[in-house]
Amino acid sequence: MAVAVAMAAAVFPGYAPPLPTTTFNITPTTHLAPFTLRLRVRPRRAAAAAAATTLREVCAGRVPDHVLQRAEEVGYVMPTEVQEQSLPLLLSGQDCVLHAQTGSGKTLAYLLSVFSTIDFNRSSVQALVVVPTRELGIQVTKVARLLAAKACTVMALLDGGMLKRQKSWVKAEPPAVIVATVPSLCQMVERRAFTLQSIRVLVIDEVDFIFGSSKQVSSLRKILTSYSAAASRQTIFASASIPQHNRFLHDCIQHKWTKSDVVHVHVNPVHPMPSHLCHKYVICTKKERLHVLLSLLERDAPKSAIIFVAEQSERSKKAGNPPSTSVIVELLRNSYKGSLDVLLLEEDMNFNARAASFSEVKGRGFMLVSTDIASRGFDLPQTSHIYNFDLPKTATDYLHRAGRTGREPFSRLECSVTTLITEDEHFVLQRFQNELKFHCEELHLESMFTLTS
Numbered sequence: 001m002a003v004a005v006a007m008a009a010a011v012f013p014g015y016a017p018p019l020p021t022t023t024f025n026i027t028p029t030t031h032l033a034p035f036t037l038r039l040r041v042r043p044r045r046a047a048a049a050a051a052a053t054t055l056r057e058v059c060a061g062r063v064p065d066h067v068l069q070r071a072e073e074v075g076y077v078m079p080t081e082v083q084e085q086s087l088p089l090l091l092s093g094q095d096c097v098l099h100a101q102t103g104s105g106k107t108l109a110y111l112l113s114v115f116s117t118i119d120f121n122r123s124s125v126q127a128l129v130v131v132p133t134r135e136l137g138i139q140v141t142k143v144a145r146l147l148a149a150k151a152c153t154v155m156a157l158l159d160g161g162m163l164k165r166q167k168s169w170v171k172a173e174p175p176a177v178i179v180a181t182v183p184s185l186c187q188m189v190e191r192r193a194f195t196l197q198s199i200r201v202l203v204i205d206e207v208d209f210i211f212g213s214s215k216q217v218s219s220l221r222k223i224l225t226s227y228s229a230a231a232s233r234q235t236i237f238a239s240a241s242i243p244q245h246n247r248f249l250h251d252c253i254q255h256k257w258t259k260s261d262v263v264h265v266h267v268n269p270v271h272p273m274p275s276h277l278c279h280k281y282v283i284c285t286k287k288e289r290l291h292v293l294l295s296l297l298e299r300d301a302p303k304s305a306i307i308f309v310a311e312q313s314e315r316s317k318k319a320g321n322p323p324s325t326s327v328i329v330e331l332l333r334n335s336y337k338g339s340l341d342v343l344l345l346e347e348d349m350n351f352n353a354r355a356a357s358f359s360e361v362k363g364r365g366f367m368l369v370s371t372d373i374a375s376r377g378f379d380l381p382q383t384s385h386i387y388n389f390d391l392p393k394t395a396t397d398y399l400h401r402a403g404r405t406g407r408e409p410f411s412r413l414e415c416s417v418t419t420l421i422t423e424d425e426h427f428v429l430q431r432f433q434n435e436l437k438f439h440c441e442e443l444h445l446e447s448m449f450t451l452t453s
Ligand SMILES: Nc1ncnc2c1ncn2[C@@H]1O[C@H](COP(=O)(O)OP(=O)(O)OP(=O)(O)O)[C@@H](O)[C@H]1O
Pocket: 055, 075, 076, 077, 078, 079, 080, 083, 100, 101, 102, 103, 104, 105, 106, 107, 108, 239, 240, 376, 377, 378, 379, 381, 403, 407, 408, 409, 410
């Protein structure tokens, strides 16, 4: 190609090689049919422009200066890809579905939109962020408070919280921003602690997960359509996985969850899995798994790790078996020779124990043994290794578990995800690879034991 270009330039002075073509598949959210757009892009200029655009520039004139200052102090200086693509839309008040890889920075994108919309001098509930779990709620509240500093109040209404006390606080001094789980929020609205009529921004984080939960879906619909109206607010949905997203966008408009010009911001549509994760698997029998896990931990010496375990089945509970989570924690506490703290997190724990585990995890190097409760939204950037002690149920579950590592947007450090499977489960893992378009390399048991012995 280079030779051809040189020859053409010699024969035709002023000749410039054609620009490379980039193809965008556009799915309009209104009545137009999907179409393909081919654009010729000047790569060098585009890259230079991207490199020069700071978060401050992307948000200029829309996000209050004190919020941007706080963002910079925390270390948010350059926008991530999803922030660069979505912020111009979000900050113009557009309803958006943020659909981008795990760890890509969706939280900051929607929180900046929240802070660009609320009136810091008004004492009323103006923004609501709905999350699926208490732990994710604690995390989002923390980032929101960091950005708000003391300019407005951010309240967390989370399962297991002190709702009675919070009810009187909300009435006495309404917070500008509320971060809530669905049941707590509905309880407060139904007890008339506040109304959602005046909210100006509604964010639903991990939206596919909440819609997928039979317990929460009817309450979520009420939040979207009965307690407040799409026409009077900005609505933002976020997730790394939105299965059948065209159908979802159609439903958004049809059911009036959003306005009809909602935009789907889909970053990396072809590769939903972050590319810097290294995937491995080991085939072993169920009996060998504990031993294999221990060997892997000794061999990998993770900085911090999460070991994902399936929830205990009702049958196993009835048979009086201990849950695998406790068995693993006990094994690690007795036999693991590394210096990491071994912690447990699962649904059945009471909220105080869950809160204790979660706050301990934040500080030091840890080995967290958890069910899928930690697989959505958990942001522990020091996690270098993920172990699937049990194969996740679906490709989406695999994606979210894997996404608990490799969460530093501008770092390309390789982080690993290792899955323990039986011979029979091999085809399921293969299906996940095909669906999510990643490659998983086999680790042979013999080679592992030779290395560790
Ligand atoms: N502009 C930025 N500069 C530096 N770090 C950033 C920036 N934006 C976000 N981060 C950091 O990236 C990490 C991941 O961000 P975040 O939790 O928002 O990801 P996410 O897209 O919501 O992921 P998930 O889908 O897994 O919930 C966080 O540790 C966050 O502090």
